[in-house]
Amino acid sequence: xxxxxxxxxxxxxxxxxxxxxxxxxxxxxxxxxxxxxxxxxxxxxxxxxxxxxxxxxxxxxxxxxxxxxxxxxxxxxxxxxxxxxxxxxxxxxxxxxxxxxxxxxxxxxxxxxxxxxxxxxxxxxxxxxxxxxxxxxxxxxxxxxxxxxxxxxxxxxxxxxxxxxxxxxxxxxxxxxxxxxxxxxxxxxxxxxxxxxxxxxxxxxxxxxxxxxxxxxxxxxxxxxxxxxxxxxxxxxxxxxxxxxxxxxxxxxxxxxxxxxxxxxxxxxxxxxxxxxxxxxxxxxxxxxxxxxxxxxxxxxxxxxxxxxxxxxxxxxxxxxxxxxxxxxxxxxxxxxxxxxxxxxxxxxxxxxxxxxxxxxxxxxxxxxxxxxxxxxxxxxxxxxxxxxxxxxxxxxxxxxxxxxxxxxxxxxxxxxxxxxxxxxxxxxxxxxxxxxxxxxxxxxxxxxxxxxxxxxxxxxxxxxxxxxxxxxxxxxxxxxxxxxxxxxxxxxxx
Numbered sequence: 001x002x003x004x005x006x007x008x009x010x011x012x013x014x015x016x017x018x019x020x021x022x023x024x025x026x027x028x029x030x031x032x033x034x035x036x037x038x039x040x041x042x043x044x045x046x047x048x049x050x051x052x053x054x055x056x057x058x059x060x061x062x063x064x065x066x067x068x069x070x071x072x073x074x075x076x077x078x079x080x081x082x083x084x085x086x087x088x089x090x091x092x093x094x095x096x097x098x099x100x101x102x103x104x105x106x107x108x109x110x111x112x113x114x115x116x117x118x119x120x121x122x123x124x125x126x127x128x129x130x131x132x133x134x135x136x137x138x139x140x141x142x143x144x145x146x147x148x149x150x151x152x153x154x155x156x157x158x159x160x161x162x163x164x165x166x167x168x169x170x171x172x173x174x175x176x177x178x179x180x181x182x183x184x185x186x187x188x189x190x191x192x193x194x195x196x197x198x199x200x201x202x203x204x205x206x207x208x209x210x211x212x213x214x215x216x217x218x219x220x221x222x223x224x225x226x227x228x229x230x231x232x233x234x235x236x237x238x239x240x241x242x243x244x245x246x247x248x249x250x251x252x253x254x255x256x257x258x259x260x261x262x263x264x265x266x267x268x269x270x271x272x273x274x275x276x277x278x279x280x281x282x283x284x285x286x287x288x289x290x291x292x293x294x295x296x297x298x299x300x301x302x303x304x305x306x307x308x309x310x311x312x313x314x315x316x317x318x319x320x321x322x323x324x325x326x327x328x329x330x331x332x333x334x335x336x337x338x339x340x341x342x343x344x345x346x347x348x349x350x351x352x353x354x355x356x357x358x359x360x361x362x363x364x365x366x367x368x369x370x371x372x373x374x375x376x377x378x379x380x381x382x383x384x385x386x387x388x389x390x391x392x393x394x395x396x397x398x399x400x401x402x403x404x405x406x407x408x409x410x411x412x413x414x415x416x417x418x419x420x421x422x423x424x425x426x427x428x429x430x431x432x433x434x435x436x437x438x439x440x441x442x443x444x445x446x447x448x449x450x451x452x453x454x455x456x457x458x459x460x461x462x463x464x465x466x467x468x469x470x471x472x473x474x475x476x477x478x479x480x481x482x483x484x485x486x487x488x489x490x491x492x493x494x495x
Contacts, residue, residue: 013269015147016277018056020049021253021261022063023220026070026466028256029081029298032378034234040257042085043290043298048260048282049089050291056264058145061090064220065097065198070468072305078103079111081301087116088294092142095153095196096121097220099466101163105131120153120196123177125170139181141190150185152178154197156221162345162463175210182213191271194218201238201252208245215273217250223464225254227281232259242279247272253281260284309369313474314481320361327491330357330374331406333483337476338381338440339408341467345383347440349411349426353450354403356442366477375470382446385438385460388431393454395421402450407490415493436460442469
């Protein structure tokens with residue numbers, strides 16, 4: 001029988017830590033509507049965070065990047081609304097994501113100056129960047145419940161391909177950077193180490209295999225929902241929560257504050273994870289009340305957003321119609337906007353599902369509100385590699401089931417008997433079945449929505465840019481107004 005004294009001594013040698021975490025919020029300040037219900041929002045997430053702060057042992061609150069870009073809140077406030085709401089909620093640290101650099105280092109500086117918590121990134125050299133060199137740390141140490149917790153930030157290595165960090169920043173080899181910070185923390189006597197990363201779920205797993213001294217990877221970038229199958233009713237999990245890699249745990253919390261990650265772990269005296277007490281993402285749905293203080297701040301930020309819906313961004317003389325034939329003027333403009341918005345990602349063609357084009361635009365001024373009505377789902381743009389065969393299969397699904405896929409300028413295809421695709425050309429050249437092409441689609445198509453399974457199963461390069469389809473259209477119209485795209489034979493049918 002264990003005596004009371006012995007039990008107390010054993011308990012003193014362990015330490016319980018609760019990690020509450022979010023990632024890829026993408027300026028989704030308010031709840032997001034999905035299938036008639038709403039999920040997420042800072043005010044609901046704040047309620048859960050404060051609830052678990054009051055009940056869970058030794059809580060810390062982390063964010064794994066991409067707070068910027070995705071709704072009109074970013075257009076108006078450039079991250080400052082998020083900074084204020086995150087401060088109110090009480091975050092302890094945040095890893096930088098690639099979208100934090102979309103407006104360059106100078107665009108990140110006001111956010112960095114406004115947060116009451118450290119911003120972390122170890123695998124970039126900021127010494128030559130005057131805007132940021134004093135504001136970004138490779139790692140930090142938090143003292144929680146009398147214990148020292150080391151946090152290391154990591155950025156996706158393809159930052160320079162997908163964002164705008166400027167010429168003065170330099171990437172550092174990610175393994176070298178992580179090893180260096182781990183060794184530095186261990187030399188300071190820190191034996192509990194968390195990597196807060198914006199590198200993607202699969203990369204987290206690969207890195208965890210090579211760096212067993214890191215106890216937990218709290219990730220983002222891939223928008224991965226991790227949970228038991230069926231635990232969250234509106235998406236399919238990418239893996240278990242947590243995903244175990246040896247003695248290291250990997251977690252991620254989907255996107256847009258739709259879930260809050262909650263991981264309760266016990267460390268032994270040597271700083272090794274002894275057990276997992278509780279682990280699951282908490283659905284942030286309509287059953288969660290909104291925190292009053294955060295909701296009041298959201299309401300104040302919302303007023304200029306509502307007014308923005310009336311703002312004119314361009315014009316069309318002939319109107320952008322949802323034509324009844326296989327090709328639509330509105331579809332052409334949306335696809336062209338998607339391609340133009342991802343040109344820095346080396347995309348060669350854009351594809352838009354016909355069902356996602358929800359409204360037309362009458363001749364005359366074009367407002368933000370009309371654009372949102374045409375693309376109301378808040379879909380993000382996904383850049384991926386697909387073979388000619390996979391693209392052909394996608395177009396055939398559209399021709400037979402989902403409605404003809406709308407395509408960007410320079411791409412053309414013909415539909416034959418039975419919905420077969422008899423020709424596909426890119427800039428006048430026939431597509432090659434076994435060649436790979438870097439294309440852009442919305443995230444609904446990318447995950448196989450409307451039956452586009454060939455896109456979901458495509459191997460190779462894939463990144464959810466976090467950029468809204470509507471934002472791409474807004475920028476395109478601003479740059480090219482007046483917009484009057486004709487029907488020009490991008491999609492033809494002999495049926």
